[in-house]
Amino acid sequence: MGGAPEETIVKFEDIKKSYMIGAQEVPVLKGVSLSVEKGEFVGIMGVSGSGKSTMLNILGLLDVPTGGRYILNGRLVENLSDDELAELRNISIGFIFQSFNLFPHLSVEQNIEVPMVYGEIPSRKRREIAKSLAERVGLGHRLKHKPSELSGGECQRIAIARALGNNPAFLLADEPTGNLDEKTSHEILELFHELHARNQMTLVMVTHNILLEKDFDRVIYLRDGRLSSKDEFRGSGG
Amino acid sequence: MFVHDLFKLSFHNLLLHKIRSFLTSLGIIFGVGSVISMLAISEGAKRQALSQIEALGIDKIIVYSKPVPQVGKDVSDSSTQSFLESYGLLRKDLGHIKDMDNVATVTTLRNTRKKILRGTKQLDVILVSTSTTFLQDSGSDITNGRWLSPADEAHSAAVCVIGRNVKRKLFFLGEAVLGGRVKVGNAVFKVVGIMENNLGTQFPELNSPNDMIVIPESTSNAFFGFSSFQSEGRRRFQTTYVEADLFIVKVRELEYIDDTARRIVSFLEKSHSRDKDWGVTVPLDLLKQREQTQNIFTIVMSSIAGISLIVGGVGIMNIMLANVYERRKEIGTRRALGAKKKDILFQFLIETVFLTTLGGMLGIVLGIGISEVVTKYAAWPTIYSVWSIAISLFIACFVGIVFGTYPAWKAAQQNPIDVLRSE
Ligand SMILES: Nc1ncnc2c1ncn2[C@@H]1O[C@H](COP(=O)(O)OP(=O)(O)OP(=O)(O)O)[C@@H](O)[C@H]1O
Numbered sequence: 281m282g283g284a285p286e287e288t289i290v291k292f293e294d295i296k297k298s299y300m301i302g303a304q305e306v307p308v309l310k311g312v313s314l315s316v317e318k319g320e321f322v323g324i325m326g327v328s329g330s331g332k333s334t335m336l337n338i339l340g341l342l343d344v345p346t347g348g349r350y351i352l353n354g355r356l357v358e359n360l361s362d363d364e365l366a367e368l369r370n371i372s373i374g375f376i377f378q379s380f381n382l383f384p385h386l387s388v389e390q391n392i393e394v395p396m397v398y399g400e401i402p403s404r405k406r407r408e409i410a411k412s413l414a415e416r417v418g419l420g421h422r423l424k425h426k427p428s429e430l431s432g433g434e435c436q437r438i439a440i441a442r443a444l445g446n447n448p449a450f451l452l453a454d455e456p457t458g459n460l461d462e463k464t465s466h467e468i469l470e471l472f473h474e475l476h477a478r479n480q481m482t483l484v485m486v487t488h489n490i491l492l493e494k495d496f497d498r499v500i501y502l503r504d505g506r507l508s509s510k511d512e513f514r515g516s517g518g
Numbered sequence: 519m520f521v522h523d524l525f526k527l528s529f530h531n532l533l534l535h536k537i538r539s540f541l542t543s544l545g546i547i548f549g550v551g552s553v554i555s556m557l558a559i560s561e562g563a564k565r566q567a568l569s570q571i572e573a574l575g576i577d578k579i580i581v582y583s584k585p586v587p588q589v590g591k592d593v594s595d596s597s598t599q600s601f602l603e604s605y606g607l608l609r610k611d612l613g614h615i616k617d618m619d620n621v622a623t624v625t626t627l628r629n630t631r632k633k634i635l636r637g638t639k640q641l642d643v644i645l646v647s648t649s650t651t652f653l654q655d656s657g658s659d660i661t662n663g664r665w666l667s668p669a670d671e672a673h674s675a676a677v678c679v680i681g682r683n684v685k686r687k688l689f690f691l692g693e694a695v696l697g698g699r700v701k702v703g704n705a706v707f708k709v710v711g712i713m714e715n716n717l718g719t720q721f722p723e724l725n726s727p728n729d730m731i732v733i734p735e736s737t738s739n740a741f742f743g744f745s746s747f748q749s750e751g752r753r754r755f756q757t758t759y760v761e762a763d764l765f766i767v768k769v770r771e772l773e774y775i776d777d778t779a780r781r782i783v784s785f786l787e788k789s790h791s792r793d794k795d796w797g798v799t800v801p802l803d804l805l806k807q808r809e810q811t812q813n814i815f816t817i818v819m820s821s822i823a824g825i826s827l828i829v830g831g832v833g834i835m836n837i838m839l840a841n842v843y844e845r846r847k848e849i850g851t852r853r854a855l856g857a858k859k860k861d862i863l864f865q866f867l868i869e870t871v872f873l874t875t876l877g878g879m880l881g882i883v884l885g886i887g888i889s890e891v892v893t894k895y896a897a898w899p900t901i902y903s904v905w906s907i908a909i910s911l912f913i914a915c916f917v918g919i920v921f922g923t924y925p926a927w928k929a930a931q932q933n934p935i936d937v938l939r940s941e
């Protein structure tokens with residue numbers, strides 16, 4: 281990383297998550313401790329069912345841990361109210377989904393505006409930002425189109441543009457290229473790299489694709505709900 | 519989230535499914551439609567009743583003859599069956615009533631019970647005799663020609679004034695009516711005027727002035743006397759003897775009208791002790807009764823409207839719950855992008871209120887339509903006011919809030935992660 285003093289954005293202290301299935305408690309995360317510094321590009325890898333999405337959802341304040349402490353930007357998350365969590369999701373976090381989750385009835389422009397609507401940015405300003413973001417992801421000419429008129433790669437670009445609306449401190453992406461072919465995946469990854477390099481944005485991305493390992497500043501390997509080493513991961517992943 | 523963005527969003531969602539939104543709000547449309555038309559009809563009926571009663575004048579007491587069943591006396595001989603029927607108010611009753619304290623004037627009316635024919639067809643028209651005060655006391659007007667004059671009375675002139683409907687029943691279209699002739703048995707009367715009653719006046723046991731042929735009292739006595747003779751079949755005769763059918767008693771002091779009516783009743787009870795062949799009504803009392811009946815009608819109609827609004831509301835709640843389920847992914851995504859619980863709550867609540875309010879507006883149009891149709895085809899007067907429209911809109915809004923709150927709350931309670939996982 282660069283020479284600037286490192287600033288911790290995310291800190292997990294022995295985070296646990298378990299689900300109740302009937303009367304039985306099923307642990308998914310069994311005590312994960314880690315931190316992510318400002319400007320890092322972190323990959324999360326692991327076999328299916330190892331708890332990657334669960335961890336990312338906790339990181340993104342979409343889910344709450346059942347044990348341990350999560351400190352986001354110096355604030356203890358368990359002390360935050362529902363409204364405060366929503367506000368943080370809105371302003372500090374950009375979330376990108378595997379299946380894009382665009383609103384099918386809204387145009388590209390309106391889709392990008394949604395987080396800004398919840399952030400109470402006046403409509404004219406919103407439109408300006410939406411336009412410049414669309415241009416930035418290379419889709420400035422598609423503002424009035426509906427998502428159904430776009431390709432998968434284009435949809436994901438729009439979803440990324442949408443995540444950037446309120447200029448969040450960090451971006452979370454759960455298998456953002458999982459539904460895309462290799463070439464398109466590569467283009468999306470290029471976009472992430474550009475955001476990372478140009479804006480010093482902090483990025484955390486879940487992926488299955490072992491070829492992407494080299495793209496990250498750091499990779500977190502998850503195995504059966506715990507952090508594991510690269511070698512261990514290689515050993516179990518086959 | 520800005521309020522105007524919230525409104526825009528809810529409105530946008532509503533317009534996405536126009537047909538579904540319309541079908542969903544049908545219950546509200548009909549509910550509000552029935553509220554509007556109910557209020558219009560009952561308000562119209564109220565005004566009409568009022569104007570009818572006011573037309574007769576609240577300072578009047580109506581005294582009338584009432585046929586009594588099986589009062590006929592068998593006066594048959596060997597070859598024919600004959601019945602004599604005699605009942606009702608007498609001329610000496612008139613004398614007594616006229617002399618009472620608070621009584622100003624009395625207008626009398628007698629039905630001659632003569633059959634009025636056009637060709638061989640009997641018409642639904644009555645031939646009555648009355649005094650010159652009748653026109654005013656019945657709330658009628660002369661549209662053509664003139665009213666009966668004191669000279670007609672003095673000379674027992676063979677003239678008549680016919681009601682608006684009689685003209686249509688008795689004369690051809692375009693035929694000269696004034697100066698025309700009305701034949702009753704052997705008697706012939708010249709038409710001197712046409713009268714019209716627009717207040718819907720109906721006298722007990724008699725028709726509306728519009729269905730009357732009116733002749734002077736002296737003329738009637740000269741031509742027909744007091745008995746009317748009707749034959750039924752070849753060997754059966756019926757004679758009816760009635761001296762007077764109606765007294766319109768006008769009082770001096772309205773304050774004592776009930777007292778005067780009571781004295782008339784007790785007098786008639788004494789003098790007609792055998793049969794109750796008379797009746798007394800006070801329009802003022804009718805007015806009070808009418809108001810009570812009106813209130814009952816309004817309560818019943820409101821209950822019906824209320825039930826249809828509840829049914830409509832439950833229907834909307836049902837659809838909105840399905841809607842919330844169907845859109846759980848949208849809700850989850852919105853929450854992930856920073857929507858607060860209350861943003862989601864208000865989005866759905868406002869959508870429901872929009873739906874019911876728009877339904878309410880259509881309902882108002884429907885209600886006004888129904889009222890117009892009722893007025894046109896059933897000839898019932900209807901009156902709708904700004905007030906009734908405002909109250910309907912308020913009700914529609916209220917139904918939206920009541921039945922939209924639960925689905926909206928349900929939407930806001932959705933856990934974003936459960937929702938996003940359900941793909
Ligand atoms: N709501 C839930 N209730 C019960 N079990 C759950 C729930 N959510 C996740 N799990 C379980 O937790 C485990 C981890 O799930 P998670 O989605 O985090 O895996 P993952 O690493 O993202 O897998 P994949 O690569 O297939 O996406 C799985 O065994 C899953 O069945």
Ligand SMILES: [Mg+2]
Nearest residue numbers: 332333334454
């Ligand atoms: Mg996953």
